[in-house]
Amino acid sequence: MFNIFDIGSYIDTVSTYASDIDFLILLITILVGVPFIIAEILLIGFILKFRKKEGVQAQYITGEEKAQKRWITIPHLIVLLFDIVIIVFAIQVWVDVKQDLPDADHIIRVDSQQWAWNFTHSGKDGELDSEDDIHTTNTLHVEVDKVYHFILTSKDVIHNFSVPAFRLKQDAIPGREIIGWFKAQKTGEYDIQCAEICGIGHGLMNARIIIEDAPTHAAWQSRRAGELAIVH
Amino acid sequence: MSEVQPSEAEHGHHDDHSQSEHHEQSFASKYLFSLDHKIIAQQYLWTGILMVLIGAFMVFVFRMQLAFPGQHVPGWGIVTQANYNSLVTNHGTIMIFWFAMPVLIASFGNFLIPLMIGCDDMVFPRINRLSYQVFLLSVIVLIASFLVPGGGFGGAWTAYPPLSAKSEYSMTNLGSSLWLIAVALEFVAFLLGGINFITTAMNSRAPGMKFTNIPIVVWMIVIASILFMASVGPLVAGAIMLLFDQQVGTGFFDPDKGGDPVLWQHLFWFFGHPEVYVVLLPAMGIVAEIITVFSRKKLFGYKTVLLTVIATGILSFFVWAHHQFIAGIDPRMANIFTVTTVLISIPIAEMIFLYIATLYGGSITLSVPMLWALAFLAEFLLGGSTGLFLGASGADIYFHDTYFVVAHFHYTFFPIAVIGFFAGFTYWFPKMYGKHLNERLGQIHFWITIIGFNLCFIPLFVLGSAGQHRRIYDYSNFPELATPGLQNLRVIATVGLIMTLVAQVFFFINLIVSFRNGRKASANPWNANTLEWVAPSPPPHGNFAEMPTCYRAPYEYSVPGRDKDYWPQNESS
Numbered sequence A: 001m002f003n004i005f006d007i008g009s010y011i012d013t014v015s016t017y018a019s020d021i022d023f024l025i026l027l028i029t030i031l032v033g034v035p036f037i038i039a040e041i042l043l044i045g046f047i048l049k050f051r052k053k054e055g056v057q058a059q060y061i062t063g064e065e066k067a068q069k070r071w072i073t074i075p076h077l078i079v080l081l082f083d084i085v086i087i088v089f090a091i092q093v094w095v096d097v098k099q100d101l102p103d104a105d106h107i108i109r110v111d112s113q114q115w116a117w118n119f120t121h122s123g124k125d126g127e128l129d130s131e132d133d134i135h136t137t138n139t140l141h142v143e144v145d146k147v148y149h150f151i152l153t154s155k156d157v158i159h160n161f162s163v164p165a166f167r168l169k170q171d172a173i174p175g176r177e178i179i180g181w182f183k184a185q186k187t188g189e190y191d192i193q194c195a196e197i198c199g200i201g202h203g204l205m206n207a208r209i210i211i212e213d214a215p216t217h218a219a220w221q222s223r224r225a226g227e228l229a230i231v232h
Numbered sequence B: 001m002s003e004v005q006p007s008e009a010e011h012g013h014h015d016d017h018s019q020s021e022h023h024e025q026s027f028a029s030k031y032l033f034s035l036d037h038k039i040i041a042q043q044y045l046w047t048g049i050l051m052v053l054i055g056a057f058m059v060f061v062f063r064m065q066l067a068f069p070g071q072h073v074p075g076w077g078i079v080t081q082a083n084y085n086s087l088v089t090n091h092g093t094i095m096i097f098w099f100a101m102p103v104l105i106a107s108f109g110n111f112l113i114p115l116m117i118g119c120d121d122m123v124f125p126r127i128n129r130l131s132y133q134v135f136l137l138s139v140i141v142l143i144a145s146f147l148v149p150g151g152g153f154g155g156a157w158t159a160y161p162p163l164s165a166k167s168e169y170s171m172t173n174l175g176s177s178l179w180l181i182a183v184a185l186e187f188v189a190f191l192l193g194g195i196n197f198i199t200t201a202m203n204s205r206a207p208g209m210k211f212t213n214i215p216i217v218v219w220m221i222v223i224a225s226i227l228f229m230a231s232v233g234p235l236v237a238g239a240i241m242l243l244f245d246q247q248v249g250t251g252f253f254d255p256d257k258g259g260d261p262v263l264w265q266h267l268f269w270f271f272g273h274p275e276v277y278v279v280l281l282p283a284m285g286i287v288a289e290i291i292t293v294f295s296r297k298k299l300f301g302y303k304t305v306l307l308t309v310i311a312t313g314i315l316s317f318f319v320w321a322h323h324q325f326i327a328g329i330d331p332r333m334a335n336i337f338t339v340t341t342v343l344i345s346i347p348i349a350e351m352i353f354l355y356i357a358t359l360y361g362g363s364i365t366l367s368v369p370m371l372w373a374l375a376f377l378a379e380f381l382l383g384g385s386t387g388l389f390l391g392a393s394g395a396d397i398y399f400h401d402t403y404f405v406v407a408h409f410h411y412t413f414f415p416i417a418v419i420g421f422f423a424g425f426t427y428w429f430p431k432m433y434g435k436h437l438n439e440r441l442g443q444i445h446f447w448i449t450i451i452g453f454n455l456c457f458i459p460l461f462v463l464g465s466a467g468q469h470r471r472i473y474d475y476s477n478f479p480e481l482a483t484p485g486l487q488n489l490r491v492i493a494t495v496g497l498i499m500t501l502v503a504q505v506f507f508f509i510n511l512i513v514s515f516r517n518g519r520k521a522s523a524n525p526w527n528a529n530t531l532e533w534v535a536p537s538p539p540p541h542g543n544f545a546e547m548p549t550c551y552r553a554p555y556e557y558s559v560p561g562r563d564k565d566y567w568p569q570n571e572s573s
Helices: A018-049 A066-099 A214-231 B027-032 B037-067 B081-117 B125-147 B173-203 B216-247 B261-295 B302-318 B331-343 B345-359 B368-391 B393-399 B403-433 B439-465 B484-517
Strands: A106-113 A116-121 A134-137 A139-143 A147-154 A159-163 A168-172 A178-183 A188-194 A206-212
Touching: A018 A066, A018 B345, A018 B368, A018 B393, A066 B331, A066 B345, A066 B393, A106 A139, A106 A159, A116 A139, A116 A206, A134 A139, A134 A214, A139 A214, A147 A159, A147 A168, A168 A178, A168 B393, A206 A214, B027 B037, B037 B081, B037 B125, B037 B484, B081 B125, B081 B173, B081 B216, B081 B261, B081 B403, B125 B173, B173 B216, B216 B261, B216 B302, B261 B302, B261 B345, B261 B368, B261 B403, B302 B331, B302 B345, B331 B345, B331 B368, B331 B393, B345 B368, B368 B393, B368 B403, B368 B439, B403 B439, B403 B484, B439 B484
Parallel strands: A106 A147, A139 A206
Antiparallel strands: A106 A116, A116 A134, A147 A178, A159 A168, A159 A188, A188 A206
């Protein structure tokens, strides 16, 4: 069953920063959930307790005296405190995922179009835009435990490069090159979605990311290099 | 609606426009070209209700497709991808721009402002009439956009270019232009209406009505109108630029011609986020009126409520880019907008606390309007709380464009537009039509709607947390989302939706029963304080038999030492 406090119970935790994002979500669930539940309990409690009774008049409370205002200012300060905690953790995660990119082991190119994902992997030489580049459509091969930078572009409309198992999402904007990063922690095969509506084929714009250990990845590279040689 | 008739006998104190209404009027001049604020309110109300039926049919079709992909949908047939995109796009557009706006702001604003501040009509009745006429034109243009070759626009209600800008991408050349024209016209209509609301509330108040004597709902509608007028300019300009990109070949949003697609997003959300508060505030105002009356309590901290509203209004102009965290803006910008967005939770939370505190020590009657008002608080709390996940940039990386967002904003918009509407409609129905609604039918309608709504949207939080992204007509193409567990949740959500829709049958039965045989309502059936309850039910043309004078604040309920537990604003002692 799903555990509302843990995104990892819904979906695999594959990238290095996935667990940071999951922790942030857990933290917000608690900091928001507690005041939420208290407010609901008070609301329902007051409705039950202060139902109309014969001969009992409602109290006359302006809510403008100091002693009464406390009932609002104290929760107000607690919300403010919780907000500050949320802001600090949110920005920390954001900076790690989106702002400060670690040095890349590999660079790949992700070019989106209506309605396909085109991937360019560097070949054996480890250099992008060289002769042995490997081009694929709708399948991305990466090696586990390596930092990848991706250069994200779009040929036509806005798309969104989303890998839920990585907790990664980034719009692709025509006319811009956007650079992001990820590092997968385990091998496997996961969904890549286009998460921004991009026309009538939006519902078909899926791809797969295949994360391999070093020998399997090298074998794939050699196999593709062989195919490339035949084509040439 | 034939109940709303100008009563000749009761006015004698009138401005120039009433003169023309003393002779026999044709149906058209009375209902289509009326200058009376109450008739214009009715026009907005019933046009809004007509539009919500269209919007509801659209959601029925696409939720059936999501629960049973590829199956024949009753009343529609097979849903294609183009159909699906157009349905979700226009469902969103209609529900916000052609239901929430006309009903909450235009209809309640028109009906309530003159009555609650104690004057006979809006200060600019002709502008008011023009506002509705432009609005009606926008409705016609929008409906035409569904019928033109290529079909209705399907680029989402946010209409991000280049998808919306080029017909080779959207494949709906005429549909997208007509959609855009309709939206722009609709904004013009509400600009005209907004001028009227602000001017009337500031200038036509009854003698003695100081700022602190104005009912909260009037304040809320006025502040919402100011927010709307201050934020809509960039979007109207953006809409015209986008129309030029579509039809003239300019390149404001086209990177190949030196434009920038992200510019549209800034223009759209600079309006789009304040817009949330534009519809929220009138609903909050309606709820304030109802909870004070039905708990016989003074509003807890009237001035504090006003301050929180003003704070929310100002802050709402500095949060828009939280819709664009992952849209390729400079990542450093996200940090600033996270701070502003998370902080806006403070005035909103405080407003809700003040409302809950108002119930303390009350004498609560659970009438139908009160049920709706309390449900608003209970449900909106969840909508507001889940917003924190999306305002916090780090968490938004995962939740952006998933069903978590869909569930979140429906937990805000459904309470605002649907629950808030039913609260206000059932509360002021006796005033509008001089008759009472049936309580029993009202309760059945309420409970089925609320249960259906929660059954529909709780599963969407789970689907969103599982990574289900938006605007996909069939999830079987995505292996991680095609599991039976998730598909069952989609079916449950659709069952909840159908429940919510079926519940509305009770509403319409209630309307028919009550219009025909409803108990006659007195002028002040709820023993309320505000001035609209001084006027007869329904109020005649010119509203008041004798123009009221205001002597006190609006929420003087259960004042110690008085034999009545209410103290109308117009009673001198």
